[in-house]
Amino acid sequence: MNVVLPPLALNGPTVTIRLFPRSLPLDRLIEIDTLDRQTAALLRACVTARINVVVSGGTGSGKTTLLNALSSFIDPGERIVTIEDAAELSLSQPHTIRLETRPANVEGRGAVTVRDLVRNSLRMRPDRIIVGECRGGEALDMLQAMNTGHEGSLTTVHANSPEDALSxxxxxxxxxxxxxxxxxxxxxxNSAVEVIVQLQRFPDGKRRVTDVSYVASQRQEDFELIPVTQWNPHLQTGPGKNGGFENNPLPEGLRRRISDAGLPAADQWWSA
Ligand SMILES: Nc1ncnc2c1ncn2[C@@H]1O[C@H](COP(=O)(O)OP(=O)(O)OP(=O)(O)O)[C@@H](O)[C@H]1O
Ligand SMILES: [Mg+2]
Structure with a gap:
C-alpha cells in the first residue's frame, strides 16, 4: 500500500491510498469479461513468441493487472528484470530481478529513476525487461532495448487508443x-512495438480489452495499425444482450511471427 500526502491540497489535508492491484490471472479475466478466450490465447502466444507488447489504457483501466497476467506466460528459465516506480508486479518465475525507483534524499541527491534502472538492467543480461509504466524519457531506452536483443519485453503506457499509445x-x-x-x-x-493492447474502464466499473492491434508500419512510415480484436458495443450476442468482441483474421506479419516461434498455426484459435 502506498500512502501519498499531497503537499498543497487547497481544501485541507488529503490522503490518497493506492492499494496494490489484486492479482487476476488471465482465466479469471476471461470469466469477468475483460477479454474473450481467443484474444487471451492470442496474447499468450504473443508473449511466448517474444513479441513486444505494449498495454495501453487510462488511469485505473487495469494495465498493471493485465501486464501481470501476461507475464505469467514467460518461460521460468528466462531471466526477467522488472522495473517499477512502486513495485506492484508479482511474477512467480524464479529468475526475476525486481527493481524499484527511489526518490532523492532531503539534500536532493541519490534519486534512482526508471531510466537509470532500464540502463542498468541491460548489464544484467536479461531475457526480458518489464517496465511497469513508461511515462518519461525511459521510453527511449525501452524502445532501444526492445530493438536490441530483449524481444518479448513488455510495458504499459497511459493512452486512450492504440494510435495515441504510439504517438x-x-x-x-x-x-x-x-x-x-x-x-x-x-x-x-515502428521497429520496437509490435502489438498494442488497449484497455478501457467502462462506467459500470468493468474493464475491457477494447482493441488489440498489430503495428504494420515500418521504418519512418506514418503509423499504421491493423485491428485484430475490437470490442463492439452494438454487437448482438444474445437476446437483449449487446456488446461483444469481434475477431478479425490475423495480419500476415503477426501470423508469421507466431508460427516462426514454432507455435501452432494461429488459425486453430482464429476464425478467418
Ligand atoms: N479486468 C479487471 N476487471 C475488474 N477490475 C479490475 C480489472 N483489472 C484491474 N482491476 C482493478 O482496477 C484497479 C486498477 O487496476 P490497475 O492498477 O491494474 O490499473 P492501472 O491501469 O495499472 O492503473 P494506473 O493507471 O493507476 O497505473 C485495481 O483495483 C484492480 O483490482
Ligand atoms: Mg498501473
Missing part, C-alpha cells in the same frame, strides 16, 4: 536528454 511513446522518447531527430524516433517506435 505517446514517440513523444516520451523525445523527452530524454539524448537529442534524436523525430524521424529516427518514428523508426524506433
Amino acid at each position: 505517446r511513446l514517440e513523444t516520451l522518447a523525445s523527452m530524454s536528454e539524448v537529442e534524436i531527430p523525430f524521424h529516427a524516433l518514428r523508426d524506433q517506435v
